[in-house]
Amino acid sequence: MSYTELEHGYQGLRSASRPIFYVGDLSSVQSTLVGPVASSIYRSSKRAELSDGCSNDDGCMGGSDLEGEGKQVLVGICAMAKKSQSKPMKEILTRLEEFEYIKIVVFPEEVILKESVEDWPVVDCLISFHSKGFPLDKAINYANLKNPFIINNLPMQYDIQDRRRVYAILESEGIEIPRYAVLDRDSSDPKHHELVESEDHVEVNGVTFNKPFVEKPVSAEDHNIYIYYPTSAGGGSQRLFRKIGSRSSVYSPESRVRKTGSYIYEDFMPTDGTDVKVYTVGPDYAHAEARKSPALDGKVERDSEGKEIRYPVILSNAEKLISRKVCLAFKQTVCGFDLLRANGQSFVCDVNGFSFVKNSNKYYDDCAKILGNMILRELAPTLHIPWSVPFQLDDPPIVPTTFGKMMELRCVVAVIRHGDRTPKQKMKVEVRHPKFFEIFAKYDGYKHGHIKLKRPKQLQEILDTARSLLAEIQHRAAGPELEEKQGKLEQLKSVLEM
Ligand SMILES: Nc1ncnc2c1ncn2[C@@H]1O[C@H](COP(=O)(O)OP(=O)(O)OP(=O)(O)O)[C@@H](O)[C@H]1O
Ligand SMILES: [Mg+2]
16 A cells, blocks of 8 residues: 555544544554554634734734633744645644633744844744745844743754764764764865775775765764765665655766765665655654665655655654654754665664654644643643643543533454365274174274274275275175175275375
């Protein structure tokens, strides 16, 4: 089943009427719940109201017409317009607005870039992340000034922009990464940029990398990654870049490594030709999907709608643990990273920080639900909002319904056996002929009251008897009683002849 089919199936399920109380079962083929997650209480018809009364100018995403004007948690979205106006962001914010006690405030890009942080909107919770052109230093100053509840740690977003820091953090967490060395041409210490190059390998600060190996700019913002092929495979290199239309890489006959700039050199990990993209929402939830590696031939696989083809992935337990560790180590609730499945293990080769899954309603629902509950659990008590955590880890699975509370069916365990049976290899025949009694006597039948004949020689005797009796019948030498048994004797004969 393709990813698109899965998503269509999910949309079909969603189109069924939504209950007021929505108890989350967040596990699915492509989304993995690493641990228990609280369910949420949505207002039943809020989404329909959202399209009204929302003006983009004030940064409101809707829901400004709340009945009773009760207290609300203000959740600020502080990111470049390209990100805060993106489709996945809008999908998730619309769903977050369905929480009665949450109001979204999108910081306009103009304000972020031009206004001083003292004049930025005041919020209780901040979802803020770096992308090209974003003033991360200002966002950090704002967070220090106003001290909101932070969803994605801001200073660590500097680390995420530096592949050396990313690898150092992953290593310190005991997460598997490709074997690597840093060639740091910015360092004044010559020991940090020693390069010996020969046809099929490089030595970086004394560490040898045989081709194929990967060369990555130290800046994670620079996507010009080169993979060098061994001469046995024809040499040359594959040059990766940020997707341009239908291409993500191109072959180059150049076999020598770059001589300006600082790079990470690492072992090329042999995968099945796909990258596993993982998207966390907190340490206990991860969505994973696979895509064709840009390292392959550089041709991007697209479906009829032009969307990049994705394959469903089920994370192993070890990978769920990696996902948890990455989310916690980088303090990024919403965090995307790449896994390479190679040699029976999973290696993290890239951590991208804040990143939403695209075109998955299941993910949009899950993500909004987890973030909403996380925010309210943290802030409702301090803001005196009468919100109760709808589901605790050890709660019995009781769900409210329109006619009271009832136990929720969590699973059905069945022990099932197949219905086909081996036919019994048995036949019954009554014998009266003296020849059978001779055999009975011969094997001490009278002494024991029964005989068991198993050996080939014994069975041959029974067969010989059956044959001679049948011959008698043929020659009309047998009495009528034996003739009656002809059918049985033939059966006995053919069974023993098999
Ligand atoms: N060590 C490796 N072994 C094999 N393939 C690799 C390795 N490192 C990277 N790749 C391939 O190169 C691709 C790009 O690498 P990486 O994800 O580190 O770069 P990036 O430009 O930062 O990516 P992104 O677009 O996700 O930000 C990976 O998706 C993977 O297919
Ligand atoms: Mg990547």
